[in-house]
Amino acid sequence: MASTKEKLITHVSKEEATGSTNKVTVVGVGMVGMAAAVSILLKGLTDELALVDVMEDKLKGEAMDLQHGSLFLKTHKIVADKDYSVTANSKVVVVTAGARQQEGESRLNLVQRNVNIFKFIIPNIIKYSPNCILLVVSNPVDILTYVAWKLSGLPRNRVIGSGTNLDSARFRQLMGEKLGIHPSSCHAWVIGEHGDSSVPVWSGVNVAGVSLQSLNPDMGTDKDKEDWKSVHKMVVDSAYEVIKLKGYTSWAIGMSVANLCESILRNLRRCHPVSALVKGMHGVNEEVFLSVPCLLGNSGLTDIVQMTLKSDEEKQLKKSAETLWAVQKELTL
Amino acid sequence: MASVMEKLITPLASGPAEPPRNKVTVVGVGQVGMACAVSILLRELADELALVDVVEDRLKGEMLDLQHGSLFLKTPKIVADKDYSVTANSRIVVVTAGVRQQEGESRLNLVQRNVNIFKHIIPQIVKYSPDCTLIVVSNPVDVLTYVTWKLSGLPKHRVIGSGTNLDSARFRHIMAEKLGIHSSSFNGYILGEHGDSSVAVWSGANVAGVSLQKLNPDIGTDKDSENWKKVHKEVVDSAYEVIKLKGYTNWAIGLSVADLTETLVKNLSRVHPVSTMVKGMYGICDEVYLSLPCVLNSSGVGSVINMTLTDDEIAQLKKSADTLWGIQTDLKDL
Secondary structure, three states: OOOOHHHOOOOOOOOOOOOOHHHHHHHOHHHHHHHHHHHHHHOOOOEEEEEOOOHHHHHHHHHHHOOOOOHOOOEEEEEEEHHHHHHHHOOOOEEHHHOOOOOOOHHHHHHHHHHHHHHHHHHHHHHHHOOOEEEEEOHHHHHHHHHHHHHHHOOOHEEEOOOOOHHHHHHHHHHHHHHHOOOOHOOOOOOOOOOOOEEEOOOHHOOOOEEHHHHHHOOOOOOOOOOHHHEEEEEEHHHHHHHHOOOOOOOOHHHHHHHHHHHHHHOOEEEEEEEEEOOOOOOOOOOOEEEEEEEOOOOOOEEEEEOOOOOHHHHHHHHHHHHHHHHHHHOOO | OOOOOHHHOOOOOOOOOOOOEEEEEEOOOOHHHHHHHHHHHOOOOEEEEEEEOOHHHOOOHHHHHHHHOOHHOOOEEEEEOHHHHHHOOOOOEOOOOOOOOOOOOOOHHHHHHHHHHHHHHHHHHHHOOOOEEEEOOOOOOHHHHHHHHHHOOHHHHHHHOOHHHHHHHHHHHHEEEEEOOOHHHOOOEEEEEEOOOEEEEEHEEEEEOOHHHHHHOOOOOOOOOOOOOHHHHHHHHHHHHHHHOOOOOOHHHHHHHHHHHHHHHHOOOOEEEEEOOOOOOOOOOOEEEEEEEEEOOEEEEEEEOOOOOOOHHHHHHHHHHHHHHHHHHHOOOO
């Protein structure tokens, strides 16, 4: 007796359905991981989304909640498991796992806790997706991108840190507020270390190619009557402020991750400030990752745009590099 | 000495800023409210988003977190305040405020707790956005949509409950999985009460117009050897299951609210199963809200589709109506 399905549908294709072509895995289903997952789903970037975590109930609940929204999405396969086999053949793996900053805690304090977690996660990812692109979000992101690179054995173009993509977005939002213009028309690059010592490149701040620093040569200095320097300070303080108010940050970083995934999955070769291996650039001699403008496409971080930096900007990058290296060399990898 | 802004920009249009055309307010910045807000933002439905809540720190934190994502969005103004004046001129107001179901708690138990909250919220919303359409999400949604309608003084077509829009989405997801197709290609409605006594309209379930019930006349009954009835039970149990696993549900309801918002804001006249005032239909004599397939447009519920229901399905709707009315008559200070 034929089932309802058999009566309704006649299978005609002799081919196996091809597997996913644009699979994304998100490791860690905390607030950041889920914000990234939802942003990626709502942008319709992927045909398969995998979630991994160690907390099995929460993981299953989150996957179910997303699956229940499948009518409103264009990602037909949403899977989740503690076992990394569920992540097999991913194009991009977003790593959000790890401990988060507590109120007032600096990112560098999190390090060794998160290194130990990565020693479990990264090899498992590579085992099942040896050709993936790793996008590291967990903090301190520049150090953990280095750690992920070392643990994965992947070439440098396949390991990217979310870096100052978010800091730059925050800067552009504040700049937009000040000028009454949408952030996408306000151009500014915050580079270097994601965190307290990020570097706003004042010379590049512009609207329609008009350099704001050429209109206001004091911009970014303490002499500046309009105190644009405080815009950068607000960017540095943003994360701490949001954490103090709501306990964590999630939406902005989630959207920023989706923005990066879009460039990678759609092979856009857009330029983003993300954390890349910068040894040999801007006077940096150490094997460290810092954010610089990078072209992102389907083979990852393929090119770096060489910014013309002032000597004090380069000094700041060098100083960040030294700080990061001092921490990195103490790590047991 | 001219500022950077004055040197950079020459204003052309003077006068006050235009009011927003597609403003959406979300009341309540808990997990459901924020999921609704993010879905609405990522679907680019609003030109202004306002958030309201009583917990001020959390409210400000959520607003900042969304504002920090402005570069990636097409909603230029995101505001938040405890004071409802921030919600003025909204086209759509999504009400998610209230206490949520605890593990094992049925939706009906939440009622009086949430009515007291609504007595504060609803008049304020209407004061600042007298022409808005209200989408009520808080549970028990059918009762609270009635409460909202009474407290708002708005005509009934402007007050919608998210109702079984989500139940139907879950139903379509599960049925489609079983058939190996996308949920949007499986058509089926769950109507009536959002929750334990919702009604799966098996007669309407179809793919490409092919009625599943014609292929399997036992579908939805206990006699059915394929036990399709179990799918409806899974839908009813879904919320409890997700709550047990992660503590709450938010993504699916958020996406479903954004779907409704899209139809309203874009005046699409799409059909959605949402909670509407059903007195006078299917033999129901009381002023209750239950989910029926409604044609939604920019003025709210434009019309209701007269589904052909079996006697048994109608009896279930009436029974839900009686239960809801029983609760509503006991509510204090409406």
